[in-house]
Amino acid sequence: xxxxxxxxxxVGASFALYIGIxxxxxxxxxxxxxxxxxxVHPVTNGMATAADWMSAxxxxxxAGLIAFTGxxxxxxxxxxxxxxxxLALLLAPYLRKFGKFTVSEFxxxxxxxxxxxxxxxxxxxxxxxxxxxxxxxxxxxxxxxxLEVSNTAGLLIGACVVFAYAVFGGMKGVTYTQVxxxxxxxxxxxxxAVFISLQLTGTPxxxxxxxxxxxxxxxxLLAKLDAVVTDLGFKEYTAHHADxxxxxxxxxxxxxxxxxxxxxxxxxxxxxxxxxxRWSAGWTLVFIALLYLTAPAVGAMARLxxxxxxxxxxxxxxxxxxxxxxxxxxxxxxxxxxQKTGLLDWEDKNGDGKIQFYNDKNxxxxxxxxxxxxxGNELTKFNRDILVLANPEIANLPxxxxxxVAAGGLAAALxxxxxxxxxxxxxxxxxxxxxxxxPNISEKGELLSARIAMAVAIAVATWxxxxxxxxxAQTVALAFGLAAAxxxxxxxxxxxxxxxxxxxxxxxxxxxxxVTLIYIFLHKGWLFIPGTNSFTDADPxxxxxxxxxxxxxxxxxxxxxxxxxxxxxxxxxxxxKALVESVRVPRGAGAAQDH
Amino acid sequence: MSDNSSNDAYWxxxxxxxxxxxxxxxxxxxxxxxLLRPMLAGISVGGSDLGFWFAxxxxxxxxxxxxxxxxWQMNKLDIAHGVDEE
Numbered sequence: 001x002x003x004x005x006x007x008x009x010x011v012g013a014s015f016a017l018y019i020g021i022x023x024x025x026x027x028x029x030x031x032x033x034x035x036x037x038x039x040v041h042p043v044t045n046g047m048a049t050a051a052d053w054m055s056a057x058x059x060x061x062x063a064g065l066i067a068f069t070g071x072x073x074x075x076x077x078x079x080x081x082x083x084x085x086x087l088a089l090l091l092a093p094y095l096r097k098f099g100k101f102t103v104s105e106f107x108x109x110x111x112x113x114x115x116x117x118x119x120x121x122x123x124x125x126x127x128x129x130x131x132x133x134x135x136x137x138x139x140x141x142x143x144x145x146x147l148e149v150s151n152t153a154g155l156l157i158g159a160c161v162v163f164a165y166a167v168f169g170g171m172k173g174v175t176y177t178q179v180x181x182x183x184x185x186x187x188x189x190x191x192x193a194v195f196i197s198l199q200l201t202g203t204p205x206x207x208x209x210x211x212x213x214x215x216x217x218x219x220x221l222l223a224k225l226d227a228v229v230t231d232l233g234f235k236e237y238t239a240h241h242a243d244x245x246x247x248x249x250x251x252x253x254x255x256x257x258x259x260x261x262x263x264x265x266x267x268x269x270x271x272x273x274x275x276x277x278r279w280s281a282g283w284t285l286v287f288i289a290l291l292y293l294t295a296p297a298v299g300a301m302a303r304l305x306x307x308x309x310x311x312x313x314x315x316x317x318x319x320x321x322x323x324x325x326x327x328x329x330x331x332x333x334x335x336x337x338x339q340k341t342g343l344l345d346w347e348d349k350n351g352d353g354k355i356q357f358y359n360d361k362n363x364x365x366x367x368x369x370x371x372x373x374x375x376g377n378e379l380t381k382f383n384r385d386i387l388v389l390a391n392p393e394i395a396n397l398p399x400x401x402x403x404x405v406a407a408g409g410l411a412a413a414l415x416x417x418x419x420x421x422x423x424x425x426x427x428x429x430x431x432x433x434x435x436x437x438x439p440n441i442s443e444k445g446e447l448l449s450a451r452i453a454m455a456v457a458i459a460v461a462t463w464x465x466x467x468x469x470x471x472x473a474q475t476v477a478l479a480f481g482l483a484a485a486x487x488x489x490x491x492x493x494x495x496x497x498x499x500x501x502x503x504x505x506x507x508x509x510x511x512x513x514x515v516t517l518i519y520i521f522l523h524k525g526w527l528f529i530p531g532t533n534s535f536t537d538a539d540p541x542x543x544x545x546x547x548x549x550x551x552x553x554x555x556x557x558x559x560x561x562x563x564x565x566x567x568x569x570x571x572x573x574x575x576x577k578a579l580v581e582s583v584r585v586p587r588g589a590g591a592a593q594d595h
Numbered sequence: 596m597s598d599n600s601s602n603d604a605y606w607x608x609x610x611x612x613x614x615x616x617x618x619x620x621x622x623x624x625x626x627x628x629x630l631l632r633p634m635l636a637g638i639s640v641g642g643s644d645l646g647f648w649f650a651x652x653x654x655x656x657x658x659x660x661x662x663x664x665x666x667w668q669m670n671k672l673d674i675a676h677g678v679d680e681e
Contacts, residue, residue: 074650078624081655085620088662089613093669207652211641220642238643240632248625273680275673278666285662289655296651496610584606585678 003399007146010403011410014184015161018177018414022165025173030447033170034101034426040175040270046283048175049267051182051411052419053258053284054291055131056138057476059185059412062292064384067299070229070237074296075247079254081285081292086259086488088281092268094495094583096277101269102423103262103487104431110494110583112576113502114436119509121431123486124262127479128420129461131263134476135417136465139410145341145389146406152466158414159462166418167454171270174418181411186290188408192392192401193294196301199395206297214304225300228307231316233362237300243544253551257480260488263416263423274586302387305394310357310379316368320354320378334393343383344390350375421461425454469528477548481520485512485554493562495584498577504566512558516550523547605676612668616661624654 001009027033040048058080066073098106104124108117136155143154165173193206201209201221214224225237235241258264268277309332313319326332326346338344346355350373357379358365369375389409392401429450434441441449486509493500493508500508522541525533537546545553566572582588627635632646640648673679 071647071650074628074647077651078628078654081658082620082624085616085658085661089616089665210651211643211648213641222642222647224642226642238647240629244629247629251624251629275666275670275680278669279663282659282662282666285655285659289659292655293652581602584609585602586673586680587678588680 001399003402004148006399006403007406010400010407011147014180014407014411017180018161019164021176021180022169022173025165025169025176027168027170027172027447030101030430030443030450032172033447033450034269034430035266036170036172036175036270038270038272040272042271042276042280043283044179045175045267045271045276045280046285047182047287048178048270049264049280049284050287050291051178051185051415052267053261053264053416054185054288054412055416056135056142056409056413058291058295059189059409060138060385060388063295063299063302064387065299066296067303067387068384070235071240072242072247075251075254077292077296079251080258081288082251082255083258084281084285084288086255087265087268088278088285090492091259091265091488091495092277092281093274093586095265095491096268096271097274097586097588098583099269101266102426102430103265103491104427105435107487107490107494107505108431108435110576110579111490111500111502111505112573113506116490116502116506116509117431117435119506119513120487120490121427123482123509123513124427125424127261127482127487128263128423129464131261131476131479132417132420132424132461133464133468135413135420136461137468138413139417140465142406142409142413146403146409155462155465158410158417159458159465162414162418162421163455163458166421166458167451170450170454171266171422174422175267175270177418178415181415182287184404184411185408185415186287188404188411189291189298189388190294191404192395192397193298193301195397195401196305196391196395197297200301200304206301207293210297210300221300221304225304228304228315232307232311232357233359233365237303246544246546246549249545249552250549253480253484253549256488256555257484257551260483260486260491261479262427262483262487263419265491266423266426267419298388298391302391302394306382307357309394310355316358320356322354323348324353326355331396334390337393338386338390343381343386345381346379349378355379417461421454421457424457425450428453428457477524478520480548481516481551481554482513484551485516485558489555489558489562493559495580498572498580500562500566501569501572503569504562504564507565508558508560508562511561512554515557516554519550519554520547601676602678605672605678608672608676609669612665612672616665619657620661623649623657628654 031037062076065076095106100106104117104120107120108114139158140151140155143149143157144151165177194204197206197209198204200214201212202215203209203212210221212221214221217224222238229237268280271277271280310321311318312321326335335344348355355378356374358377360377389405392405429446433449434446489512490505490509523533523535523537524547525531535541540546627646628650635645638645
């Protein structure tokens with residue numbers, strides 16, 4: 001069977017499964033559409049939340065982010081998991097107790113302010129829409145690479161599948177497809193990692209292999225990797241090079257942002273009880289950790305593999321790989337495959353028939369290059385996303401593993417896209433249509449408007465995926481910044497302080513939002529228009545604090561402004577204090593279910 | 596709602612567990628993983644040091660323990676204060 005047929009088989013089978021679930025799990029009420037009838041088992045919800053959260057970025061990009069930077073990018077590992085501690089301890093149980101359908105609804109009720117609700121809805125829609133663009137482009141790319149269809153056709157197929165289960169099934173359909181998608185993506189991620197760990201370290205558990213010994217040299221894997229990359233003129237893999245303050249703030253921003261992402265929070269509305277919400281957050285992190293403990297191992301091992309493939313004869317002091325080898329040796333077939341995608345390229349600049357891969361900005365290496373007649377690094381392009389996608393080919397794994405990785409990448413992108421689209425559509429139908437425009441809408445009418453909102457959201461996301469704005473890559477910082485600076489502090493203060501009143505909350509959210517937006521725009525350009533930025537992240541406005549690390553400061557501004565303004569304005573009414581008291585104790589969550 | 600003093604005690608106990616958990620949360624990630632890493636440099640773990648291990652794996656494992664411990668302790672506390680779900 002050809003590789004194409006195998007990929008088609010794997011992707012086709014996984015899609016058939018998702019459609020099957022869509023037919024089985026149709027939503028009949030708004031409670032089913034928004035919260036899967038609140039009957040989801042905590043472990044099931046944990047799995048669905050893991051798929052909801054782990055996007056194309058986690059599946060495809062994260063190992064590469066770590067591989068090419070080493071220790072300094074540990075921020076992603078700690079930040080994207082540490083947020084679940086905040087979510088589990090500070091938000092999820094209480095919001096489940098509150099027992100409504102959207103994050104913005106809690107903000108509106110707790111701060112007895114339609115304005116607060118609208119601010120929250122706007123943040124939610126902007127954050128979720130910017131986030132969904134990346135998922136949709138990811139679907140197109142994965143299709144284009146693995147199924148040899150155009151990006152456009154791939155994106156449209158993906159959109160139709162999401163349409164099938166999200167429009168008809170709502171949260172109920174999305175939950176059970178996400179469970180299936182989690183199983184597909186974790187299998188697809190783990191199997192190649194196990195093979196590579198066995199090849200390099202002899203242990204089948206990649207997370208242990210990372211701290212184990214490299215079989216070929218007998219040295220510890222990380223020591224070997226440090227030696228290999230420094231030989232090539234790159235920074236030591238395990239050492240700390242980044243600015244410490246920025247690293248701390250970046251990690252904290254990712255944590256707070258993760259805890260404040262509405263599409264993740266709303267998944268905890270689907271479990272039956274408050275105690276289930278607590279357990280479910282733990283299970284979510286178990287399922288996320290299975291991938292996150294493997295990712296740094298995949299990154300380190302792939303980096304070592306590639307360095308050794310480029311210098312197969314005794315490292316940089318030996319001979320580089322020849323262009324003839326790349327063309328004819330089956331071990332190098334993946335290079336030609338990925339060159340076609342434009343993500344990988346090489347050029348024999350000095351015409352010696354060999355491809356020298358090294359850091360040509362390193363002075364020691366420049367001296368060595370001058371001596372040996374090299375004219376710069378000849379592996380001219382190496383997109384970090386290739387690491388996970390091409391890993392099975394680089395490590396010479398059987399072709400069914402490649403088909404599995406194709407299905408896994410698509411599962412990661414589709415599951416996150418569906419969760420985001422659900423957050424957007426429920427904000428539109430529940431917060432805007434029922435909450436503001438037509439409060440007397442019938443249950444049936446609301447369900448219909450939720451479905452229409454979902455269909456429109458899918459159409460808009462598809463259009464944005466086909467015509468991604470030039471700033472698409474920058475917008476993830478925006479999504480996290482908004483979630484960290486506006487949504488998380490409002491939710492936390494709403495639960496933990498009775499002092500914060502309507503004016504304080506709105507002022508805090510707006511202040512956090514505005515300073516964060518200004519800081520991001522100052523560095524990335526106003527509305528991301530190139531050339532309109534006054535600063536760059538290489539030389540930021542405030543010391544060493546990059547715009548991607550500003551979310552934590554935005555959150556601090558939100559907290560401070562809310563406290564000061566609340567102290568100067570009218571006290572929170574007694575009935576709202578009673579609401580906060582009731583959110584704090586689990587008893588009575590069952591009753592809230594049927595409001 | 597009938598017994599406000601018990602609810603207050605319940606909430607205080609909850610906040611205490613949260614604070615202890617968050618101290619550990621910050622210690623393993625920002626502490627051992629980043630700021631205190633130089634102090635742990637002497638303790639080697641498989642080709643690198645303990646700080647590197649905490650940054651790449653250890654903190655995630657501690658986070659897991661923290662969340663499950665919180666769920667377990669709170670479910671006990673709910674029952675002790677009679678605010679558990681029927």
